[in-house]
Amino acid sequence: MTLFADVLIPVMEVNPVPWARAQMAFTLAFHIILVPLGVSWSVMALIANYRGIRRADADAIRLAQRWSKYMAVTFAVGAVTGTVLSFEFGLLWPQFMGHWGEAFGVPFAFEGLFFFLEAVFISIYIFGWRRLKPWTHFWTGVPIAVAGIFGSVSVVAANAWMNSPEGVTLDTAGNVVAVDPLGVIFNGAMPLMAAHMVIAAYLVGGFLVAMVYATAMLRGRRDRYHRLGFLIAFTVAAIAVPVQMGVGDGLARWVYSNQPVKFAAIEMVPTTSSDVPETLLGHLNSEGQVVGGVPIPGLASWLSDPSTGRATVVQGLDTVPADERPTNRQVNVVHLAWDIMVGVGTALFLLTLWYWASWIFRRDMPRSKWFLRCAVAAGPLAVLAMEAGWIVSEVGRQPWIVYNKMRVEDAATTNTGVWITFIAVTILYIGLGVTTILVLRGMNRRYREARRFEETDSPYGPREPAKET
Amino acid sequence: MDTAAALLLFAAITIYAIFGGADFGAGFWDLTAGGARRGERPREVIDHSIGPVWEANHVWLIFIFVVLWTCFSEAYASITLTMFVPLTVAALGIVLRGASFAFGKAVFRQRARRSFGAIFAVSSVLVPYSFGAIAGGIASGQVPAGGRAGDPLHSWVNPTSVVMGLLAVSVTAYVAAVLLTWDARRLSDEAMVGYFRVRAVAAGAVAGAVALVGLFVVRSEASYVFGGLTSRALPLVIISAVAGLGALFLLRGRPHRGGRLAAIAAAGALVLAWGVAQWDYLLPETLTVSAAAAPSGTITAVLVAAGLAVLLIVPAFILLYVLDQRGLLPEEGVDDEPDRGSGADRA
Ligand code: HDD
Ligand code: HEM
Ligand code: HEM
Numbered sequence: 149m150t151l152f153a154d155v156l157i158p159v160m161e162v163n164p165v166p167w168a169r170a171q172m173a174f175t176l177a178f179h180i181i182l183v184p185l186g187v188s189w190s191v192m193a194l195i196a197n198y199r200g201i202r203r204a205d206a207d208a209i210r211l212a213q214r215w216s217k218y219m220a221v222t223f224a225v226g227a228v229t230g231t232v233l234s235f236e237f238g239l240l241w242p243q244f245m246g247h248w249g250e251a252f253g254v255p256f257a258f259e260g261l262f263f264f265l266e267a268v269f270i271s272i273y274i275f276g277w278r279r280l281k282p283w284t285h286f287w288t289g290v291p292i293a294v295a296g297i298f299g300s301v302s303v304v305a306a307n308a309w310m311n312s313p314e315g316v317t318l319d320t321a322g323n324v325v326a327v328d329p330l331g332v333i334f335n336g337a338m339p340l341m342a343a344h345m346v347i348a349a350y351l352v353g354g355f356l357v358a359m360v361y362a363t364a365m366l367r368g369r370r371d372r373y374h375r376l377g378f379l380i381a382f383t384v385a386a387i388a389v390p391v392q393m394g395v396g397d398g399l400a401r402w403v404y405s406n407q408p409v410k411f412a413a414i415e416m417v418p419t420t421s422s423d424v425p426e427t428l429l430g431h432l433n434s435e436g437q438v439v440g441g442v443p444i445p446g447l448a449s450w451l452s453d454p455s456t457g458r459a460t461v462v463q464g465l466d467t468v469p470a471d472e473r474p475t476n477r478q479v480n481v482v483h484l485a486w487d488i489m490v491g492v493g494t495a496l497f498l499l500t501l502w503y504w505a506s507w508i509f510r511r512d513m514p515r516s517k518w519f520l521r522c523a524v525a526a527g528p529l530a531v532l533a534m535e536a537g538w539i540v541s542e543v544g545r546q547p548w549i550v551y552n553k554m555r556v557e558d559a560a561t562t563n564t565g566v567w568i569t570f571i572a573v574t575i576l577y578i579g580l581g582v583t584t585i586l587v588l589r590g591m592n593r594r595y596r597e598a599r600r601f602e603e604t605d606s607p608y609g610p611r612e613p614a615k616e617t
Numbered sequence: 618m619d620t621a622a623a624l625l626l627f628a629a630i631t632i633y634a635i636f637g638g639a640d641f642g643a644g645f646w647d648l649t650a651g652g653a654r655r656g657e658r659p660r661e662v663i664d665h666s667i668g669p670v671w672e673a674n675h676v677w678l679i680f681i682f683v684v685l686w687t688c689f690s691e692a693y694a695s696i697t698l699t700m701f702v703p704l705t706v707a708a709l710g711i712v713l714r715g716a717s718f719a720f721g722k723a724v725f726r727q728r729a730r731r732s733f734g735a736i737f738a739v740s741s742v743l744v745p746y747s748f749g750a751i752a753g754g755i756a757s758g759q760v761p762a763g764g765r766a767g768d769p770l771h772s773w774v775n776p777t778s779v780v781m782g783l784l785a786v787s788v789t790a791y792v793a794a795v796l797l798t799w800d801a802r803r804l805s806d807e808a809m810v811g812y813f814r815v816r817a818v819a820a821g822a823v824a825g826a827v828a829l830v831g832l833f834v835v836r837s838e839a840s841y842v843f844g845g846l847t848s849r850a851l852p853l854v855i856i857s858a859v860a861g862l863g864a865l866f867l868l869r870g871r872p873h874r875g876g877r878l879a880a881i882a883a884a885g886a887l888v889l890a891w892g893v894a895q896w897d898y899l900l901p902e903t904l905t906v907s908a909a910a911a912p913s914g915t916i917t918a919v920l921v922a923a924g925l926a927v928l929l930i931v932p933a934f935i936l937l938y939v940l941d942q943r944g945l946l947p948e949e950g951v952d953d954e955p956d957r958g959s960g961a962d963r964a
Contacts, residue, residue: 238697253687
């Protein structure tokens with residue numbers, strides 16, 4: 149006991165706040181990669197499943213059933229990393245939860261509901277291939293898709309509340325005395341953020357799955373099966389991209405009106421003015437002046453409110469005291485992340501234009517190898533855009549954990565051992581990520597090499613008596 | 618209303634302890650099943666029995682957290698501040714367990730399978746122990762109110778915590794063994810029926826002994842809870858003991874459906890007894906349910922969500938269990954056929 153008190157505790161006396169931030173950001177950034185697969189893969193599997201039953205298409209059925217097996221793995225990893233997040237809210241931000249849990253928690257109560265449904269039906273769908281009737285089985289997959297959408301909408305509602313903390317009544321000491329649950333859930337930031345995230349889920353999930361089949365096609369596996377896998381996934385993503393641009397534009401305007409400091413960080417605007425340029429790349433130096441980059445005159449003003457055009461005034465960073473806005477370094481992070489998100493979004497938009505144009509003019513997908521190469525790149529790029537978007541949203545809110553109501557350092561735990569858990573979690577998650585990819589690839593290889601199975605052993609096909617092992 | 622929210626919380630904890638606990642207990646039997654050859658068959662039964670349901674069972678934990686931090690955020694803040702270490706252990710254990718189980722099913726190579734299996738098994742024991750130790754710390758008043766941290770070490774390394782941790786491990790092992798006996802019977806595997814039956818009796822005996830020792834520890838370390846256990850909660854304690862013995866009795870001869878129910882009742886009554894015994898404290902003798910409760914708007918929202926859950930999730934769960942019990946969810950997907958035309962194109 150004295151060993152613990154005299155030796156270990158002093159060693160662990162490290163300021164927990166930066167470590168808590170790093171751990172939260174890292175685990176969230178990891179979890180969010182699995183979310184799109186959880187939300188959108190089930191939809192793609194259902195599309196294939198529907199087609200498979202309707203047109204007695206064996207390739208489509210095979211896709212649906214393999215996808216459902218991959219989903220089992222990504223869903224499980226998504227579930228455990230999500231569970232860690234719910235521990236972390238308390239372990240890292242106990243004061244935040246103690247103070248605001250009564251409001252922030254409300255959307256999670258509904259999220260729990262949807263995750264429950266998702267988990268139950270995913271089990272039924274994945275395990276039901278062999279014995280349920282085809283259409284019955286198909287319908288057991290539909291709740292997964294619906295619950296995925298509502299589940300992520302609920303989580304994002306909680307995050308949006310941190311940006312737009314409405315629906316609470318405070319006493320003079322700042323304690324929550326009354327909560328209006330609908331006001332909390334449907335806070336101002338929620339509709340656009342939720343839409344932007346759900347569409348991002350389809351976009352990212354679609355490109356990630358399409359990436360796998362594009363790789364296979366580049367390696368010469370251009371049979372119908374791979375083509376179908378590519379087409380379903382890429383089409384889902386190609387529908388999502390233009391919608392995502394529109395919603396993102398609306399979201400940017402919401403930020404302009406409601407979180408002017410974040411907007412100033414996004415557009416890197418040190419002082420208030422009109423006719424603000426949209427600066428591509430570049431950064432703030434230690435004096436807070438814009439250095440480098442390519443300015444496009446007046447565009448930021450124009451985009452913020454097209455009705456007033458270049459005369460639109462954009463509030464600068466200096467309108468709030470330095471300790472109530474992101475630091476210069478954080479502004480640089482936000483601005484770079486913004487450039488990445490919008491840049492990648494634009495690139496993906498061009499790629500989908502190519503795809504649609506080819507369908508319109510040639511009634512087929514582009515045949516060029518370069519198209520497939522771009523489609524392979526689109527997978528990781530879409531993930532990058534989504535991560536960047538979250539960094540814009542989260543770092544841009546600094547130093548507030550609850551916008552204008554609670555600062556991050558007042559929210560953090562006082563436990564000085566967080567640096568240890570950060571290291572443990574990082575190692576664990578790296579192992580988890582690598583293993584996930586290895587397992588998925590191993591499954592893929594096994595499918596390709598599985599020659600010993602009988603042709604009759606297909607889903608919905610004539611079955612041998614169940615072999616209970 | 619505050620009471621309703623607290624009941625919801627305890628109901629969720631009870632269900633998690635039973636169903637999540639049974640999954641953890643199955644991991645315990647996996648851990649103790651012995652070498653690859655000897656343990657092969659028991660492990661198959663275990664895999665078969667928890668395959669389709671584990672993920673859904675595990676969501677109860679999330680639900681517990683959500684109800685706790687939303688309706689009783691002060692208690693949540695105090696618990697997470699004080700119990701930093703065991704909660705971290707539990708979180709990491711859950712990651713390892715869930716991931717290794719999913720991976721283990723997805724890989725075919727024997728060696729990879731075995732290492733995932735080992736991780737799965739060890740973490741299955743670690744997690745219930747941590748939760749038990751946390752419950753013990755709470756019961757013995759180690760968690761202060763007001764969002765302050767208690768002793769970072771003593772709060773979960775103390776006699777009550779140790780006993781509760783061991784109790785959690787042995788009770789989950791017991792419930793799992795009873796359920797596995799039933800599953801083995803469903804698979805018409807008489808050898809495995811006998812195998813798990815012996816283990817159910819052994820785990821039941823250990824759990825009973827730990828519970829008895831626990832009563833003495835609780836008497837000296839957690840007097841408020843002891844008072845509750847010997848008065849308000851006494852009927853539940855008795856139900857738990859009787860059902861626990863009854864389940865073992867019903868396992869003689871051909872395993873009986875009632876045996877499963879009795880084992881579930883034994884575990885459930887035990888958890889409920891703890892809740893009733895420390896009523897109306899969330900954190901015994903420092904924080905009551907009503908003092909910790911959120912404003913009524915929040916509680917209403919959570920109760921509405923819970924009502925919807927009853928409407929939507931209960932039927933879904935029943936569907937899942939019924940399909941599972943009828944053997945309609947035999948395995949993931951189907952055995953696969955090779956891709957066509959893959960002779961020349963393999964990269
Ligand atoms: C695949 C991903 C993806 C793509 C292509 C885009 N976004 Fe995005 N964006 C996200 C994925 C994302 C996200 C990860 O989903 C975020 C983080 C928080 C949120 O609600 O959505 C986000 C946040 C986010 C925010 C910050 C919201 C906040 O701070 O609350 C703005 C202003 C935009 N986006 C705007 C855009 C614009 C104008 C785009 C046009 C090209 C765009 N996004 C493309
Ligand atoms: C619903 C979803 C989310 C919630 C509720 C949430 C909540 C939080 C909280 C409580 C913090 C700590 C306090 C703070 O630094 O402001 C935080 C920080 C952070 N989060 Fe999020 N987050 C969410 C999604 C994400 C995602 C998906 C990412 C992915 C990249 C992300 C990136 C970050 C980063 C980078 C920080 C650290 C910011 C800094 O300290 O500079 N967040 N988030
Ligand atoms: C920061 C807070 C977050 C927490 C506490 C959290 C919590 C969780 C939990 C506990 C699970 C597992 C549920 C289960 O077992 O089925 C999960 C999975 C999931 N999360 Fe998160 N999550 C967070 C961020 C996000 C974000 C930002 C999104 C989406 C926008 C999201 C969407 C999902 C979805 C759709 C699932 C279902 C599992 C899957 O489909 O992979 N989560 N999350």
